[in-house]
Amino acid sequence: MSRLVAASRRDIEAQPYPLIVFILVPVLALGLQSFVALHFERFDILDLPLLVTIYFAITRRDPIAGTITGCVIGIAQDALTRQPLGIFGICKSIIGYLAASLGVRIDTENHGTRALLTFGFVFLHSGMYWLLVRRLLAQPYAWSWIHELIRALINTVVGVILFALLDLAKRKEY
């Protein structure tokens, strides 16, 4: 339990990143999501923008920044789809806020914690998306528990690996 809570001042500080990383990584995530899914049909089960949103939120530990980051990335993702702008924006704004809020309270450097958070946030994202699409927009959306669980698991695995790679871009503090 001690590993899950912020034990030191250093753990709750926002992790500094170069600005270029904040700009480039979301764009790269959107581009990869759009391009790879063209050649690998099942690649769309991944949600790289969501993973990027979660990562930046839990590492910066700022709910406002997490909300804004999620909002921007979500709207950019909406722009690539046929649905109204804001569906993914709403979902990712909430995910960013929650991830940042949890990042203040728990240790997000641990891979297990990251995995649990990622699994939960992906599942929550699917639920919110279903709610918005099916109930707010009244559009067809096939909800499958098994599919969503598999989707959450795959995104969790990929997310843990991706988070480890993005940790390399942290600015070193001396």
Next chain:
Amino acid sequence: MDSFFSRYKNALVLIVVLLAQVIGVAIQVRRPLPKEHAQPDAGGIRLIRYWAISLVSPPERLVHWLGASILGVWDNYLDLIHVRQQNRDLQAEIQRIRIEEGGIVEDARQGQRLQQLLAFKEKYVYQTVPAQVIGTSGTEQSRILSINKGSKDGVSVDMPVITPDGIVGRIREVFPHTSQVLEITDPTSGAGIILADTRIRGILRGNALGQPQVVNVMPDERIKTGERVVTSGGDQIFPRGLAVGVVDRVVTDPDHDPLVDVLIHPAANLSQLEEVLVITNMGDEVTPKQKLDMIQSEAAADTEQLKASEVLAERLPSRIDPDAPKTDDQNSDDSADAEGEGIARPMRPPSALHPDRFTPNTTPAAASLTPGARLAPQSEGSGTTKAGVAKPHAAVSTSSSSDSGDNGDATETAAAAAKKKGPELVPDDGSRPPSTMAVHPTGPSATASSHAETTATAPVHAPMAILPATSSHGTATATGGTASSTTQPHATPTAGGGTASASKPVAGSSSTPGGATTRAATTAGNGITSPSGAGTTAVRAANPRPATVSGENGTTSEVKTKVIVDGPLPAGAKKTTPPASTGTPSPQTQHAPAAPTAQKKGPELVPDDGSRPPPTMQQKPKPQPQQTTPAQPQPQGGR
């Protein structure tokens, strides 16, 4: 107050952001605008999308260009294995397609003519813009493609996007250099389709799982898996007749029971699209360029048709045996036409390679026959017929187009003609084919000469009646002509040395191919006279044909003739079996003095077995003189 905002600023920011986005979504999902304002998004939303596309597209274009370059180098310069074989296969395929093109063009022309007749407005695909797919939406819920062609390339909203395999979708959003394509698998898409076999129309949409389906279809057992689905053109977006896919399965629509949804397997591989075609120009009128293309394609198709027919003619086995010896061209149509001075003449069979008694032109010359003489023994129920007593004679009475009343001249003409192309004498053994299978006459000249004992011959092109002349025991039989003219025989056969059989055509039956009307009288046997039309006479049953017939070439053939006799056979003639022919060529065996010979070689008399024509066609025989003068009605015979 400040403490409130500072304390809940995070939540307040979240609420503000969510509220703004909800309001934005609410604005975007308003009811669709009319067609003239058919912009899927408002200006601000469109700007955001444009920014996002502009942000994502350059890397995608770069990656796509790099990948295409690498693949191009590999495909065009390295991976050239089996290219020659593929080239040969493709050449063969092109030749096959060219052959098929002729027929297809004919069908297309016919279809266009019919459409013009019906004033049917058909939209044709005039111009397409090829585009490369550079991205997708990246989500499962939105079936959107990004292509590298935009408004600068002439692309606009709602243009159909297709591949050679089938339709893909329609343009949803257009930017200067990119466009978004809404696939047919998207739930918000729609396309008018028709099932190719059952002709059931419907609306194609994507379901939640990303599979296209025809929604709200009445249950129909005729819908089978694998049935082709094509566009119907009713959506005013896709041209009619483009391939959509095939029926995958039929499922019940849970929301609209008892309606069903027909799941479609798309024809185009939507999961791995690389190049697509955007139809940028459609219309219902053929442009001059299209007309020119059609004319050129038709000309090319005609040329290909000729080539194809030549190829087929070379490959198919010829019906003409090149090794066969040359036949006499006297009977050829060319010569007939040349002689006829433009008069259409019936076709004539070629000369036989091995002439026999059935071969035309082997009939004895009419000049060598004695009018009124019997050609074969006659039998009569009363026993007055003296079988084999008289040598068969043929008295030809001719009244042809050149009938001058001079019977002698006519006979000579006929005889001379028969000498050339006279028909042969054929006994009726019951195996004679119907008149529809008869051989063609040998020309107008033979028409006159064939009034003597000939088989029923019917030229194909000449409407004529085949007049029967059966004169055994006064029995007249009729065989129908081939030219649908019913022959009603009015036979007046005369038995006992004066049997005369006269048949009268009813329906223009005596019209020769040359237009001349021929009335002939055939004297068969012992004075059997049978006028006939078209110069042909069918002699059935008691065909008085000598046992030995000498052909023009001196060949002799033996004929065993059976004479059907009503009633008891005459004592003297009962079971008279002609002796075998000596085989000596004797052109004069048909003359009267040769009666003993004819008696020896006369036909066999057989009792009537009931196979003869019904009695309704029988006529009472009338006595007739032994000799019948052509065209001179005899006081006792004839008619």
